[in-house]
Amino acid sequence: MIFFTSDLHFGHEHIIQFSHRPFRNVTEMNRQLISNYNAVVQPEDTVYLLGDLSFQISVEKANALIAQLNGKKHLILGNHDKSYAPELFEEILIYRDLREMQKWWVLMHYPLLEWRRERHGAIHLHGHIHSKGLDNNLSNLQKGIRRYDVGVDANGYYPVAMSTILDFFQLFTLQIS
Template sequence: MIYFTSVLHFGHRGIIDMKKRPFRNVDEMNHCLLANFNAVVHRNDTVYILGDLCHHMTVDAANAIISRMNGRKYLLKGNHDKNYNPDLFCEIRDLMTLSYNGQEFTLMHYPMLSWPKIHQGGIHLHGHIHESAEYNLKNRAEGIRRYDVGVDANFFCPVSVKSISEFFGG
């Protein structure tokens, strides 16, 4: 299966208050995010991480957490990503497109106003803005095929390509 996630912010104590995440401290948040990730993404799955994986951590500490994450990982760099060990990822890029069952997806950390195949049903997946699930519902209601895959909008879990396709009626 293919999954997407973003803005986990492992190690970032401040994000708990800024985004009202339901955790007492950064250790609890890190533990929950890693457990949720590994409960959804299995060893042979593919996961696209659309940036801001870790923040306020040393590169060594970040690499230690990333090495414990299941799946074949692709990183779409975000504004807080450091020089992680590239061997932990299949690929590291700024922008990527992929096709799944005839559906075109454009992946980038930042939300875009326009993306490839926008007028042919293409879907843009992003992170960065730490929105709630209502953001995705509002986009769909307005006919905008843009989806925030960040943990704040998806119950602190990765979301599957199948779920996103079905969300937009595919």
């Protein structure tokens, strides 16, 4: 399977208050995010991490946490990312076009106003904005915008499967038509 996530912010104590995360401290947050991730992502799965994996911790500590995550990891760099150990990832990029499940996917840490193949059905996946729940994704969909926030804050602190995103667009498009 293919999964997406972003904005884990391992080691970032202040993200708990900033994003109203339900954790007592950064140790609990790091542990729970890894547990949630590994509960859905298997070692043979592919995961696109759309940036901001860590903040305010050493590269060594960040690498140790990232190494605990299952799957074949592809990193799309975010504004807080460091020089992580390259062997932890299949690739490290700033932007990625992906063709999967008969769709084009545009991957970047930041939400874009326009993207390649947008008028031909491409779906843009991003993080960065720390939206809560599906409200932002539903709002975009109601406006006819195929942009989806894959950040942990928007997805119950779990990675989201590509098939789930496709179902979201198909189900809610039918409801608002």
